[in-house]
Amino acid sequence: MNKQFLKDSVGWGIGLWLIGYVLGIILFMAGTANLIGWIISLVGILITFWVLFLKIKGNDMFYYFKIAIAWTIIAIAFDYIFLVKLFNPADGYYKLDIYFYYFMTFALPLLVGIFKTDKRRMFFGILEKQAKEKAEHKQKILSFLAAQDEVNPQITNNDVEKLLGVSNATAERYLDELEQEGALKQVGKTGRNVYYKKA
Numbered sequence: 001m002n003k004q005f006l007k008d009s010v011g012w013g014i015g016l017w018l019i020g021y022v023l024g025i026i027l028f029m030a031g032t033a034n035l036i037g038w039i040i041s042l043v044g045i046l047i048t049f050w051v052l053f054l055k056i057k058g059n060d061m062f063y064y065f066k067i068a069i070a071w072t073i074i075a076i077a078f079d080y081i082f083l084v085k086l087f088n089p090a091d092g093y094y095k096l097d098i099y100f101y102y103f104m105t106f107a108l109p110l111l112v113g114i115f116k117t118d119k120r121r122m123f124f125g126i127l128e129k130q131a132k133e134k135a136e137h138k139q140k141i142l143s144f145l146a147a148q149d150e151v152n153p154q155i156t157n158n159d160v161e162k163l164l165g166v167s168n169a170t171a172e173r174y175l176d177e178l179e180q181e182g183a184l185k186q187v188g189k190t191g192r193n194v195y196y197k198k199a
Contacts, residue, residue, distance in 0.1 A: 005063070008056045009070035016051065016071065017078050020044050020101075041101045045108065052112035064113025072106045137164050138178055145198055154187070154195040 020040045027039055058064050079098075144163055145153045160171035175196050178184040188194035 004057055005066070008058065009067050010074070012051055012055065013067075013071040013074040014078070016044065016048060017075055019047060021078070021082065038100075041104060044101065045104055048104075048108050049112065052109060053116070056109075056112070056116075058113065059117060061110075061113050061117050064109045064117070068106045068109040071109065072102060075102060075105045134174070137166070138174055138183075140164060141174060141178060142183060142198075152197060154197045155184075156195045 020043075023040055023043060027035070056064075056067065058067065140163060141155060141160055144159065145155055148154075155175075157168060157171050157175065160166070160174060161168060164171070164174075166174075175184060175186075179186055179196065179199075182199055184196040185199040186194060186196055
């Protein structure tokens with residue numbers, strides 16, 4: 001186990017837990033006991049994002065997965081030793097807010113890992129592909145209108161579904177977007193009589 005991983009997993013894991021612990025004591029003394037878990041979770045998420053993006057030096061998803069495991073184990077173990085055993089809280093200690101805190105402790109390193117490693121390229125590649133496909137589909141709709149010999153070329157939602165092999169909702173979304181972009185104009189309000197023509 002190298003020094004960098006020890007610093008990232010154990011060092012920052014304990015450091016983040018300690019920030020939450022001190023904040024919890026301050027909030028308890030301030031009389032906000034019922035909101036402690038949620039406030040700590042919110043502040044903790046912001047600080048954890050900062051640490052993960054600027055301080056953690058991982059370059060693959062397995063690294064971030066190991067950090068997620070280490071941080072979660074530290075959070076559960078330290079909570080048990082320094083909260084449950086030390087303060088002996090009421091039976092309702094393990095409420096929704098504490099489970100949310102453990103979930104986020106595990107999930108945040110994985111989420112940031114996606115954006116800081118090669119998975120990021122895959123993620124943005126999927127978005128790029130979807131955007132390209134959408135542009136091609138919109139162009140097919142406009143080409144369909146341009147190919148009509150009629151005096152008043154038009155296209156309906158059903159035409160788009162058949163032309164592109166998409167669902168009713170997707171066809172409607174494409175037509176709405178083309179209308180917002182100023183390429184099409186809707187004729188009719190609702191129902192089967194609605195069609196679109198070039199703006």
